[in-house]
Amino acid sequence: MNKKNGQTVGAVDPGQSLTKRVGRLQFFGEEFVLDTVSGLFYRLTPAAHLVLRAHEQGVPTQQFSGILQQRYGIDPASAVRDVELLLNQMVSMGLLDQQPHRPQEIRA
16 A cells, blocks of 8 residues: 555556546656646656556546557556556556545456
């Protein structure tokens, strides 16, 4: 568990819905994103950019691993692991809000 603003933040399930912070993120090319609330710039990996853009466009989190598989030709298990890591990091940095956990089956 990570600490965020004095609150405990749990791990994110890639099948879980995440709250979109409307208008909060401003992209600069494919490498940088500005959190307009905190004023912090973040440098993104290509995979992080792909996932964060998909989230901003309203793509369900259950589809993120498929997007990575298609784009990078990686196996389903690696894609699910990468999505879990990316989402956990984005929630811990405050770029995404975690909604209450809703158990769902994840299909890769």
